[in-house]
Amino acid sequence: MAPVLPLVLPLQPRIRLAQGLWLLSWLLALAGGLTLLCSGHLLVQLWHLGTFLAPSCPFAALPQVALAAGAVALGTGLVGAGASRASLDAAQYPPWRGVLGPLLVASTAGGGGLLVLALGLALALPGSLDIGLEEGLATALAHYKDTEVPGHCHAKRLLDELQLRYHCCGRHGYKDWFGIQWVSSRYLDPNDQDVVDRIQSNVEGLYLIDGVPFSCCNPHSPRPCLQSQLSDPHAHPLFDPRQPNLNLWDQGCHGVLLGQLQGLASTLGSMLAVTFVLQTLVLLGLRYLQTALEGLGGVINGEGETQGYLFPSGLKGMLKTAWLKGGVAHRPAPEEAPSLEAPPKEGLPEA
Amino acid sequence: MALLKVKFDQKKRVKLAQGLWLMNWLSVLAGVVIFSLGLFLKIELRKRSEVMNNSESHFVPNSLIGVGVLSCVFNSLAGKICYDALDPAKYAKWKPWLKSYLAVCVLFNIVLLLVALCCFLLRGSLESTLAHGLKNGMKYYRDTDTPGRCFMKKTIDMLQIEFKCCGNNGFRDWFEIQWISNRYLDFSSKEVKDRIKSNVDGRYLVDGVPFSCCNPSSPRPCIQYQLTNNSAHYSYDHQTEELNLWVHGCRAALLGYYSSLMNSMGAFTLLVWLFEVTITVGLRYLHTALEGVSNPEDPECESEGWLLEKSVPETWKAFLESLKKLGKSNQVDAQGADAGQAPEAG
Numbered sequence A: 001m002a003p004v005l006p007l008v009l010p011l012q013p014r015i016r017l018a019q020g021l022w023l024l025s026w027l028l029a030l031a032g033g034l035t036l037l038c039s040g041h042l043l044v045q046l047w048h049l050g051t052f053l054a055p056s057c058p059f060a061a062l063p064q065v066a067l068a069a070g071a072v073a074l075g076t077g078l079v080g081a082g083a084s085r086a087s088l089d090a091a092q093y094p095p096w097r098g099v100l101g102p103l104l105v106a107s108t109a110g111g112g113g114l115l116v117l118a119l120g121l122a123l124a125l126p127g128s129l130d131i132g133l134e135e136g137l138a139t140a141l142a143h144y145k146d147t148e149v150p151g152h153c154h155a156k157r158l159l160d161e162l163q164l165r166y167h168c169c170g171r172h173g174y175k176d177w178f179g180i181q182w183v184s185s186r187y188l189d190p191n192d193q194d195v196v197d198r199i200q201s202n203v204e205g206l207y208l209i210d211g212v213p214f215s216c217c218n219p220h221s222p223r224p225c226l227q228s229q230l231s232d233p234h235a236h237p238l239f240d241p242r243q244p245n246l247n248l249w250d251q252g253c254h255g256v257l258l259g260q261l262q263g264l265a266s267t268l269g270s271m272l273a274v275t276f277v278l279q280t281l282v283l284l285g286l287r288y289l290q291t292a293l294e295g296l297g298g299v300i301n302g303e304g305e306t307q308g309y310l311f312p313s314g315l316k317g318m319l320k321t322a323w324l325k326g327g328v329a330h331r332p333a334p335e336e337a338p339s340l341e342a343p344p345k346e347g348l349p350e351a
Numbered sequence B: 001m002a003l004l005k006v007k008f009d010q011k012k013r014v015k016l017a018q019g020l021w022l023m024n025w026l027s028v029l030a031g032v033v034i035f036s037l038g039l040f041l042k043i044e045l046r047k048r049s050e051v052m053n054n055s056e057s058h059f060v061p062n063s064l065i066g067v068g069v070l071s072c073v074f075n076s077l078a079g080k081i082c083y084d085a086l087d088p089a090k091y092a093k094w095k096p097w098l099k100s101y102l103a104v105c106v107l108f109n110i111v112l113l114l115v116a117l118c119c120f121l122l123r124g125s126l127e128s129t130l131a132h133g134l135k136n137g138m139k140y141y142r143d144t145d146t147p148g149r150c151f152m153k154k155t156i157d158m159l160q161i162e163f164k165c166c167g168n169n170g171f172r173d174w175f176e177i178q179w180i181s182n183r184y185l186d187f188s189s190k191e192v193k194d195r196i197k198s199n200v201d202g203r204y205l206v207d208g209v210p211f212s213c214c215n216p217s218s219p220r221p222c223i224q225y226q227l228t229n230n231s232a233h234y235s236y237d238h239q240t241e242e243l244n245l246w247v248h249g250c251r252a253a254l255l256g257y258y259s260s261l262m263n264s265m266g267a268f269t270l271l272v273w274l275f276e277v278t279i280t281v282g283l284r285y286l287h288t289a290l291e292g293v294s295n296p297e298d299p300e301c302e303s304e305g306w307l308l309e310k311s312v313p314e315t316w317k318a319f320l321e322s323l324k325k326l327g328k329s330n331q332v333d334a335q336g337a338d339a340g341q342a343p344e345a346g
Helices: A011-048 A058-086 A094-124 A126-142 A155-166 A174-179 A193-200 A253-295 A315-326 B010-047 B059-084 B088-121 B123-139 B152-163 B171-176 B190-197 B250-291 B312-345
Strands: A007-009 A306-308 B006-008 B303-305
Touching (some): A007 A011, A007 A253, A011 A058, A058 A094, A058 A253, A094 A126, A155 A253, A253 A306, B010 B059, B010 B250, B088 B123, B088 B250, B123 B152, B123 B250, B152 B250
Antiparallel strands (some): A007 A306, B006 B303
16 A cells, blocks of 8 residues: 655655744744734634623634634644654654654544634624624623613712723714614603603603713714704804814713724634644644654664654555454554655665 | 951862852843833823922933943943853953952942932932822913913823822812813802902902812712812711812822832842842952962862951051052152252253
8 A cells, every 4th residue: 555645754844844843833833922922812802892782692602612713823833843853863862752643633523623713703793792792782782771780880880981992972873863772761750740741742651861971972073972862953142053062971881892803803803724734734743653653663863764654554554454453353564665656765774 | 367267179260250240241131121110200200390490400211221221331341240150361451450349349330329229218208209299290380371380280180090199289279279270260240250359369269179189989979069069069068078079189199109109219229239249259259369379270179269358447547548649759860860850950
């Protein structure tokens, strides 16, 4: 059975391979570390914005999987650096011989799988952010007045802090506040005729006003903030409609949060792609180095040429070997036929 | 009788030199950290220089930056000296400079201690600068049309939101100044005319505050105007209402922020000072130990290291005498020149 993708590796190319692999492994470790940091940052952001994201939104899975993938990539990079460094030194290599095989399998399966999963999530999940944020913000706005209801008593403070920090107002604009009751009934005077009129003017009996909370105010405005009677152009003196309206923040919080989270997710996605490419290269290089050194019997400085390969035989051969190993029949294992592509070996390597 | 004598054999000398080399490079790192701390403090002071009337003193961050740079320079030099100390040939070229270098190190340590103490002691001047600056800032809050002051409103609003404070000492400071520009007042309204007539300066004073004083933790929507009028708002008592507005004044908030910054920087600088003193002492021992090697051909011999050759009062006496000699030698030269000239003339 022919080895899969063989490559002849005399001494000098072997050394070059080991050195290049060492460099690539450190790059992989760096990329893994950066992925870890990036996903950690995204997790912290999501934790802060937890109230404004609907609980059914699966977006939080992305940074968690990316965290695991980054950790595995970091580990693979460190292992690769150690192994390639050891392969250049005859005294250090023997302890690595036994471990390298299982480590490679674990890295490929675990790390590769996690990376592919994380990449898939990075492509698929940001779409669900839109709906998650819509629902989350709608709930937060609806509960703004419920400062005495257990479970929702922090909605007011969190929404005010969100609007102050991200410079936004309402879901898509300040008019969102006109459609909900954001003043708690506890602070409404039942004897006031204006209050009674407003409550009776709509079907649900809500106290709706054309005003916004203080956190929508824009400090860049040259005049003190106008928060109430915003639909009435005659209510405030000297209000010039031709001037750009700096009074309130004009962005909606939905747009701002969506942009920010999607930006973070795309950065994370590109980091994951780079890590994936580096990890593939490092694992391939390690496999070739391992099989080449196995061909020499674990002797590092052998002058002869050996072959590195990915798999000792094709898929059928591998399945057969696995079956034979597990099977009872005593049949000699199929011998390795020299590859047709490899040039004739120039003598056996000296011990 | 030498001060604090210690015997050194070859191995101990080598260990001392290696240990000092490592400590010097750690100290270079600490110098870099002090430099960046000074830079950070300078940037923070610059960021809020508008509310400090642009007259704040940059003495503390400047001195931290200077001390950080000096520490890097001196300690890398000392590291090089310690590295060369193990090789007699290389050490010979440093030998003549070492005594003056140690004197410079002692001076540097004194300067470092003074800078560390300054970090703790200079908050008083900051307090008065802040009080004046904030008062002016609030006065110019309404001048959003005046060039040069048009950003004061934005600065004060963002400051109150970020530091969770209101006014200079409290929210009542806003009652005493006119913070609403005349441009946005309807002078045909009776209420406006009454308010303006009610005080000598003709200012429009309200018992209200800007929106940036509002506390988001309040359970009710923010009450900004008619704060002292209980009947203007339902279920409101201005004497017991605590959560509506921020209670702290911005002067105390800013002062607390800068004080904690400077205190932690001062504490770190004190630690670095202790480290530097240890390094200087170690360098002095190395210097005297290497001087005491009696036979330069035999590097294995034992030698003694000390801090001062004689005890402290004797060293002080010798120092004063050398100063006097310096003065006397000038006199003797002058007299000798006169005496030389007199016989020639005579």
